[in-house]
Amino acid sequence: MSPVRLCLITTNDRDPWKILFLTCSEHGQANSHLAIISSLLKNSKDGIDIHLGSSSDCRDRVPEGVIFHPIVGFSATDRLARRHGLNGKAAKEKAMDILCADPWFFNSLKWSTVMFPITHSEPVEEYIETAHDVERLLRELKPDLVIVDTMFGPARDAIGKMADVRFITLSPNTIKELAVGDQGLGAFLWPAHTTGFPFPVPWYLVPLNIIALLFPLLYFTFSSYYKAFDKARHANGYRKRVPLFEVTQVRPSKTLCMSTPGAEIPAIIPESLLCCGPILQASTPLELADKELYDWVTARPTVMVILGSHFLTREPVANNMIASFRVLLDKRRDIQILWKLRKYGEYELQGLEEVGDRLRVVEWLEADPLAVLETGNVICSVNHGGSNSYHEALFTGTPQVLLPAWFDCFDFASRLAFLGNGVWGNMSSGQADTGPRLAVSQPEFTKALLRVIGATPDAPETAKILARAKELQDIVTDKGTRLGRDVAAAHILHELEYGYDAL
Numbered sequence: 458m459s460p461v462r463l464c465l466i467t468t469n470d471r472d473p474w475k476i477l478f479l480t481c482s483e484h485g486q487a488n489s490h491l492a493i494i495s496s497l498l499k500n501s502k503d504g505i506d507i508h509l510g511s512s513s514d515c516r517d518r519v520p521e522g523v524i525f526h527p528i529v530g531f532s533a534t535d536r537l538a539r540r541h542g543l544n545g546k547a548a549k550e551k552a553m554d555i556l557c558a559d560p561w562f563f564n565s566l567k568w569s570t571v572m573f574p575i576t577h578s579e580p581v582e583e584y585i586e587t588a589h590d591v592e593r594l595l596r597e598l599k600p601d602l603v604i605v606d607t608m609f610g611p612a613r614d615a616i617g618k619m620a621d622v623r624f625i626t627l628s629p630n631t632i633k634e635l636a637v638g639d640q641g642l643g644a645f646l647w648p649a650h651t652t653g654f655p656f657p658v659p660w661y662l663v664p665l666n667i668i669a670l671l672f673p674l675l676y677f678t679f680s681s682y683y684k685a686f687d688k689a690r691h692a693n694g695y696r697k698r699v700p701l702f703e704v705t706q707v708r709p710s711k712t713l714c715m716s717t718p719g720a721e722i723p724a725i726i727p728e729s730l731l732c733c734g735p736i737l738q739a740s741t742p743l744e745l746a747d748k749e750l751y752d753w754v755t756a757r758p759t760v761m762v763i764l765g766s767h768f769l770t771r772e773p774v775a776n777n778m779i780a781s782f783r784v785l786l787d788k789r790r791d792i793q794i795l796w797k798l799r800k801y802g803e804y805e806l807q808g809l810e811e812v813g814d815r816l817r818v819v820e821w822l823e824a825d826p827l828a829v830l831e832t833g834n835v836i837c838s839v840n841h842g843g844s845n846s847y848h849e850a851l852f853t854g855t856p857q858v859l860l861p862a863w864f865d866c867f868d869f870a871s872r873l874a875f876l877g878n879g880v881w882g883n884m885s886s887g888q889a890d891t892g893p894r895l896a897v898s899q900p901e902f903t904k905a906l907l908r909v910i911g912a913t914p915d916a917p918e919t920a921k922i923l924a925r926a927k928e929l930q931d932i933v934t935d936k937g938t939r940l941g942r943d944v945a946a947a948h949i950l951h952e953l954e955y956g957y958d959a960l
Contacts (some may be wrong), residue, residue, distance in 0.1 A: 474953050477508045477600035479612040482515035482532045486606050489629040492738040496946040498522050530587035536579045558864035560653025565669040568651045568864050581689040591615035613700035617707035626712045629844045632724045638704045639727045653867040656722050656875045713945045717933040731948050734933045734941035735848035746824035755834050762796040762839040769801035774897045779808050781903040786812050788912045837910050842866035854930030856909045856922045858882040862895035878926040880905040
């Protein structure tokens with residue numbers, strides 16, 4: 458695949474431009490930054506110096522040729538663990554209990570009240586300390602352009618306070634999260650977070666959807682926790698609302714996102730929003746990263762099951778999934794399943810011996826999931842509906858079955874159903890009897906797998922879904938000539954060369 462042509466920058470009459478990337482350290486946030494950095498290093502490394510600022514746990518992921526700047530503070534998962542006095546596996550299990558949700562109207566209202574304490578679980582003093590440290594870095598480094606993660610609130614506040622800092626925001630998400638304010642009344646047809654409503658929202662659900670969309674305003678008005686947080690921010694010179702919940706930027710700037718018109722829900726796209734397509738890191742080919750796995754994956758058509766790097770699967774869910782896999786493998790003797798499974802608690806899987814080597818269960822993959830998809834032998838991606846997982850499958854033209862559990866993943870399941878490149882695999886499974894968490898019923902999941910993969914290789918619905926997945930792949934890659942990371946890098950270099958108005 459040939460990359461989009463990038464600007465070639467020379468240093469004949471000036472010092473190299475300094476680009477500073479500021480990101481949260483979580484993989485879901487940092488991956489898009491690292492993807493763009495890899496494009497800049499490969500295609501336009503002359504004439505630019507690349508810097509990356511994040512919490513110290515991001516240091517090991519920084520590539521050669523990039524200067525890392527540790528920033529005071531902790532990752533979101535560490536902040537959540539510290540708030541509850543936990544560490545290790547107990548902290549991960551607690552995060553699962555907190556972050557899992559069931560899709561419906563009342564849960565959307567509930568999540569409107571707890572989303573802020575979860576996304577900013579640190580004491581406000583720590584938040585301000587991080588913002589001050591970013592200010593220090595900006596003063597010392599004097600970057601020509603800053604690329605800042607939309608979720609990195611303290612960094613966005615620091616940039617907003619320093620009027621001379623040029624910046625672009627970068628989101629690993631889509632139009633829906635970034636342009637709802639530009640849709641006018643059409644926004645009420647976009648499903649509110651956590652509702653799981655279809656797109657477009659049907660007329661009989663519109664009243665509930667409007668309430669769910671507007672309900673967060675009540676939270677901002679009446680929450681003493683939020684108001685105290687904002688008061689402390691304002692006292693330190695940080696304007697408006699916490700950046701994550703502020704509709705407008707502190708001053709004009711562009712935002713880079715993962716969307717591609719034509720492979721998205723219909724939307725009014727503001728000029729400030731630059732749709733780059735899937736911004737994904739280049740992966741080492743599977744044959745080089747893990748030759749043994751490559752030989753296994755390419756031996757038969759493969760279903761890849763990965764529910765995210767942080768997701769822990771409970772025993773009832775795992776056993777329901779195995780029951781579905783057994784039905785699928787019994788009907789399709791020509792296929793196999795690769796399942797990355799991280800367990801919640803300790804338990805033994807039931808029925809593995811009955812499927813033999815056609816179901817491979819691993820706790821970790823040495824290779825990137827994208828490398829497995831890029832073999833071309835994966836016939837279905839079963840994933841949790843996270844942005845990176847969804848866009849990796851979209852980019853490779855792989856049909857999907859989604860099992861969303863996180864409160865922010867249901868939108869991708871609704872999008873999948875609208876676009877036709879896969880099936881929501883647990884839409885009707887309902888709430889688990891011990892509280893909100895991923896629920897998977899064997900009949901519903903089995904039906905979803907058979908719709909996408911087919912009881913036979915030539916099943917009509919399977920062929921239709923595959924054709925749609927390949928059609929969307931052609932759109933997001935411009936028939937194999939377009940890489941989102943190169944598009945984003947080109948926008949960044951163009952802004953450096955010509956300024957905001959030229960983009």
